[in-house]
Amino acid sequence: MAKFYCKYCGGKFSSISSLTFSNCPRHPDGPSKGRHVLYEGSEKKEYLCKFCGSKSSSISSLTFSNCPRHPNGTNKGRHQPAL
Ligand SMILES: [Zn+2]
Numbered sequence: 497m498a499k500f501y502c503k504y505c506g507g508k509f510s511s512i513s514s515l516t517f518s519n520c521p522r523h524p525d526g527p528s529k530g531r532h533v534l535y536e537g538s539e540k541k542e543y544l545c546k547f548c549g550s551k552s553s554s555i556s557s558l559t560f561s562n563c564p565r566h567p568n569g570t571n572k573g574r575h576q577p578a579l
């Protein structure tokens with residue numbers, strides 16, 4: 497079964513259309529201010545933040561916390577998984 501993840505919150509979906517259909521609670525513009533966005537990388541055992549290199553076992557736990565090296569400023573956004 498195909499699995500698709502949102503790169504902002506790690507939400508898991510069975511299709512891209514269902515992923516992009518609903519709002520994302522961790523959208524960078526604010527909670528539910530935009531829709532989930534597809535994570536285009538492959539499924540991994542460990543995800544790295546592309547800004548600071550933080551490691552996490554899932555996208556949802558990685559994107560749970562703010563990133564000290566976020567491009568918008570220190571802790572101005574969440575970690576984002578590298579592809
Ligand atoms: Zn999302």
Ligand SMILES: [Zn+2]
Nearest residue numbers: 545548563575
């Ligand atoms: Zn980070």
